[in-house]
Amino acid sequence: MTQPQTFPDVYIHDTLQRRKVKFEATSPGRVGMYLCGPTVYSDAHVGHAKKEVAFDVVRRYFLHLGYAVRYVSNITDVGHLQNDSDDGEDKMLARARLEQLQPMEVAEKYFWSFMDDMGRLNVLRPSIQPRATGHIGEQIALIEELISRGHAYESAGSVYFDVRSWPNYGVLSGRKLDDQEEGTREEVRGDKRDARDFALWKNAEPSHIMRWESPWGQGFPGWHIECSAMSLKYLGEGFDIHGGGLDLEFPHHEAEIAQSEAAGHPFARYWMHNNMLTIGGEKMSKSKGNFTTLSDLYKRLDPMVVRFLLVGSHYRSITEFSPEAFVSAQNGYRRLTEALNEVERRLKAGAGEENDAALIGKVGTHRAAFEKAMQDDFNTPEAVAALFGLTRDVNAALVGTVGKAGLEAAQAAYRELGGEVLGLFAEGQASGEDDGQMLDTLLELVLQARQNYRLNKQYAESDALRERLAAVGLTIEDTKDGARWKK
Numbered sequence: 021m022t023q024p025q026t027f028p029d030v031y032i033h034d035t036l037q038r039r040k041v042k043f044e045a046t047s048p049g050r051v052g053m054y055l056c057g058p059t060v061y062s063d064a065h066v067g068h069a070k071k072e073v074a075f076d077v078v079r080r081y082f083l084h085l086g087y088a089v090r091y092v093s094n095i096t097d098v099g100h101l102q103n104d105s106d107d108g109e110d111k112m113l114a115r116a117r118l119e120q121l122q123p124m125e126v127a128e129k130y131f132w133s134f135m136d137d138m139g140r141l142n143v144l145r146p147s148i149q150p151r152a153t154g155h156i157g158e159q160i161a162l163i164e165e166l167i168s169r170g171h172a173y174e175s176a177g178s179v180y181f182d183v184r185s186w187p188n189y190g191v192l193s194g195r196k197l198d199d200q201e202e203g204t205r206e207e208v209r210g211d212k213r214d215a216r217d218f219a220l221w222k223n224a225e226p227s228h229i230m231r232w233e234s235p236w237g238q239g240f241p242g243w244h245i246e247c248s249a250m251s252l253k254y255l256g257e258g259f260d261i262h263g264g265g266l267d268l269e270f271p272h273h274e275a276e277i278a279q280s281e282a283a284g285h286p287f288a289r290y291w292m293h294n295n296m297l298t299i300g301g302e303k304m305s306k307s308k309g310n311f312t313t314l315s316d317l318y319k320r321l322d323p324m325v326v327r328f329l330l331v332g333s334h335y336r337s338i339t340e341f342s343p344e345a346f347v348s349a350q351n352g353y354r355r356l357t358e359a360l361n362e363v364e365r366r367l368k369a370g371a372g373e374e375n376d377a378a379l380i381g382k383v384g385t386h387r388a389a390f391e392k393a394m395q396d397d398f399n400t401p402e403a404v405a406a407l408f409g410l411t412r413d414v415n416a417a418l419v420g421t422v423g424k425a426g427l428e429a430a431q432a433a434y435r436e437l438g439g440e441v442l443g444l445f446a447e448g449q450a451s452g453e454d455d456g457q458m459l460d461t462l463l464e465l466v467l468q469a470r471q472n473y474r475l476n477k478q479y480a481e482s483d484a485l486r487e488r489l490a491a492v493g494l495t496i497e498d499t500k501d502g503a504r505w506k507k
């Protein structure tokens with residue numbers, strides 16, 4: 021009989037319960053995650069990268085533990101209005117006007133630039149990446165359920181969620197309806213019954229070109245409803261983890277919970293929020309204009325250094341974006357990759373049998389520290405500290421003689437923990453592959469030079485080249501097909 025697979029305990033800081041709780045998967049061995057994705061109307065900035073990397077690491081860690089993960093992250097291409105609430109122009113339309121493009125051209129352009137930027141950061145592609153405009157039917161169906169249960173009402177071709185009908189509204193953010201009334205008393209505008217009611221569907225003005233048929237006339241969905249409709253469609257009721265930026269906790273996530281549960285669909289069981297990337301202490305944001313796009317940053321910095329900087333602070337901590345932080349990330353990243361490269365170079369060169377028990381023991385200790393950190397609410401700074409601990413011991417061992425077993429243990433730790441879990445070594449990077457290729461090219465050139473000497477009968481120069489290569493362990497063999505080198 022096969023034993024059911026067991027998984028180590030993972031503790032998650034759940035925003036809903038406001039504490040760390042033990043993660044229990046809804047179906048054994050499987051994790052369903054939903055992450056609020058980008059509104060694709062402009063280039064991604066470093067703040068977006070903090071969020072994407074934070075949840076990519078969560079996903080990668082579950083994969084590392086042996087879970088099957090379904091990772092759904094949406095693309096908002098309609099309904100996100102400029103002031104994040106229920107009025108202002110649609111962000112997509114405003115951009116379309118500015119760039120003289122169709123809204124769907126804007127969506128396409130910035131969707132792909134987002135994918136490229138995140139790909140270079142080694143963020144895994146979502147299992148499903150649903151677009152709001154592709155799920156209008158699902159959103160309308162959910163709104164109809166809300167109306168029939170008395171939690172939403174139609175008014176002048178728009179539909180609003182009735183917050184007064186749902187006492188649980190505020191459960192995530194801890195905001196009480198009456199406090200909100202005090203704090204945000206505003207005129208009840210136009211067609212809403214209460215200023216805090218939020219739009220599920222908006223009637224389209226004649227000039228609004230993104231419009232769909234609905235039971236309430238032509239219009240477009242509100243921003244919040246897409247995430248409920250699409251997460252429930254692809255992950256099912258009571259799915260495991262919902263993530264997003266802390267700035268989305270209210271009203272976006274509060275609205276997602278209310279409209280899903282009021283429609284009779286139990287929603288996400290754990291809520292995770294990443295903190296903000298700041299610049300001069302202020303949130304980096306498109307609307308504030310204080311942003312650096314990833315594509316600009318990559319002109320100056322290796323994307324892996326950007327990723328290293330991001331995992332160097334905890335997802336629930338603020339990350340300050342500063343030149344000093346990048347210099348230190350660059351140095352730290354180099355320390356790891358240099359050690360890994362040296363380990364892999366020696367393995368390639370062919371290491372023998374040695375007594376590596378001490379090094380292997382230390383690698384085990386650092387591995388355990390890494391796992392412990394990750395199981396404690398994905399504590400990546402401590403996990404990185406474990407990799408530095410590993411590097412210290414590996415470097416000390418590399419000064420002497422290390423055998424194959426010791427090198428392989430170190431390599432596996434770097435590749436699995438730094439590479440697969442933290443995503444720090446993109447393909448071909450720090451693998452020694454690049455170095456290997458460069459070495460091949462250089463040796464080709466050297467062989468050619470030697471061949472030229474021989475053709476010119478400059479045998480002394482040709483022999484000198486061979487001797488210098490021999491001194492670093494590279495032998496030139498003259499075969500009938502020409503010269504070859506071997507290590």
Ligand SMILES: Nc1ncnc2c1ncn2[C@@H]1O[C@H](COP(=O)(O)OP(=O)(O)OP(=O)(O)O)[C@@H](O)[C@H]1O
Pocket residue numbers: 056057058059066067068070071264265266267268294295296297298303304305306307308
């Ligand atoms: N500085 C930041 N740090 C961390 N996460 C961020 C940051 N800025 C945006 N995000 C996250 O990225 C996602 C998309 O955000 P959004 O498109 O609203 O970006 P934005 O720059 O804040 O735009 P705007 O200023 O127009 O609201 C959200 O989940 C949000 O929490």
Ligand SMILES: [Zn+2]
Pocket residue numbers: 055056057247264272276
């Ligand atoms: Zn969302």
